[in-house]
Amino acid sequence: MAAENPCVFCAIVAGELPAHRVHEDGAVVAFLDRRPLFPGHVLVVPRRHLETLTDLPAGSVGPYFTAVRLVAAAVERAMAADGTFVAQNNRVSQSVPHLHTHVVPRRRKDGLRGFFWPRHQYSDETEAREVAARIRSEVNAELDAEADARAGTEADAAER
Template structure:
């Protein structure tokens, strides 16, 4: 587990590392990804050092996602995109252990395929009900 002092994103939030900032408010800072899928690919991070969405304090969820929403709209308008892809990883495939949400401008037939995962059907309704019950029990 990285400490806030060791965290690259915390250093960007603190102004200790350079980044092309897009937006900042009391809850979040948004900046261009250094290795974008497409130009305009932006990362939104909470100011507080938390590793995953489930670590984000309940009272911070609304303000954080308000910033994500604002950035998604700005990326779409600014890049004249048809839409956007908004995603975040928790632990697996999370290159920096600090919560961050990707906002990627999308265009029809833009060729973005490898970023998506294969989708499958449930074997039957029984399996779907069993999976739903397991997750529902944890809510």
């Protein structure tokens, strides 16, 4: 990490620190949390260093949360979850001062209550790689489906 910017998430975005990336585009990088609540817990961070949601320029909110939505859909499918918990803190309880959104796969009766976050580690790097690969696959499937839907809409409009 560069001394002038000791932000761990900036170092991950820059490729200076390893992370199990599941999605990246021009706006964000999404990767597995190193201490997940449950396997498949992903952090979505903007490429640019911003501390909180209120620091995110209005024009960037759409692309940022489009990526969060994409990752949430992929995590739910990849982890065969009943749903997802999506959370973001601003300063209070924000362990890394770089905007990030947690996407956590949930199951009924999974033991998660309120905002208590009992952390667990992946059993090994192989498990983390496999979970990241499953989520990446679903991100790509979601992107393909969205592209197909756009192409269909454009074709319908052209026929009119």
